Amino acid sequence: MKFLLSVTFALLLGLTTFAQNRPAFPALKAKEDYAKAEPLFQQLTEWITETDLDKQKDERLLSNGFLMEWLTGSPTVTVQMGDPLLKVFDKNPQLLMVYMANYASYCISKQSSADKAAAAKAGLLSVIRVYQKGLAVVKNKALEKVIAANDDNKLDEYIDKNFKKQL
Known part of the structure; x- marks a missing residue:
């Protein structure tokens, strides 16, 4: 799992070098840097969730990076994932960052990573919101099942x- 995150991060970081107007993000070197950056992390999480996937692509790429x-690098938040959950993002990898960021944002707001199921739910609800806009997404059976469960109040x-085993 760490390998997947590392590869995704490397790809995103490589793409950001081509941007002309890079926003000034703080350096994340010490444990304290991550805590100081939490408000920015939450703002960016809200932004990538609310901004349509087909808009402001360069800014989204930089924010995702x-x-x-x-x-x-966060010493306090670890996003738990596994193969069954990754299938939800098979055809829509752009939704993976929406999930991970909202999962982590939930943990930040609760100041705890203990309730992994609630954090996963927060991530999935955000993904559902973005997916249901129907912009720059491909229909996905696994995600449709998650949506159906949510619609039936059985998420x-x-x-x-x-997903319990992987959380």
Whole structure:
């Protein structure tokens, strides 16, 4: 899993070098840097969730790079994932960052990473919101099942049944 995150981070970081107007993101070197950057992390999480996937692509790429850097280095938050959950993002890898950022943002707001199922739910609800806009996404059976569970008010049970082992 760390390998997947590292590869994604490297790709995003490589792409950011081509940007002309790079926003000034803080350096993340010490443990304290991550804590200081939490408000920015949460702002960017809200921005990537609310901004349509087909808009401001360069800014999204840069924001995703910073979010991934924060996620891979954070001493307090670890996003739990595994193959069943990754299938939700098979055809829409751009939604993976929405999930991970919202998962982590939930942990930041609760000041705890203990309730992994609730953090996963926060991430999935954000993904559903973005996916249902229908912009720059491909239909995905696994994600449609998550949406159906949410529509039936059974998302908690769905998470327990399908993702509990990896959380």
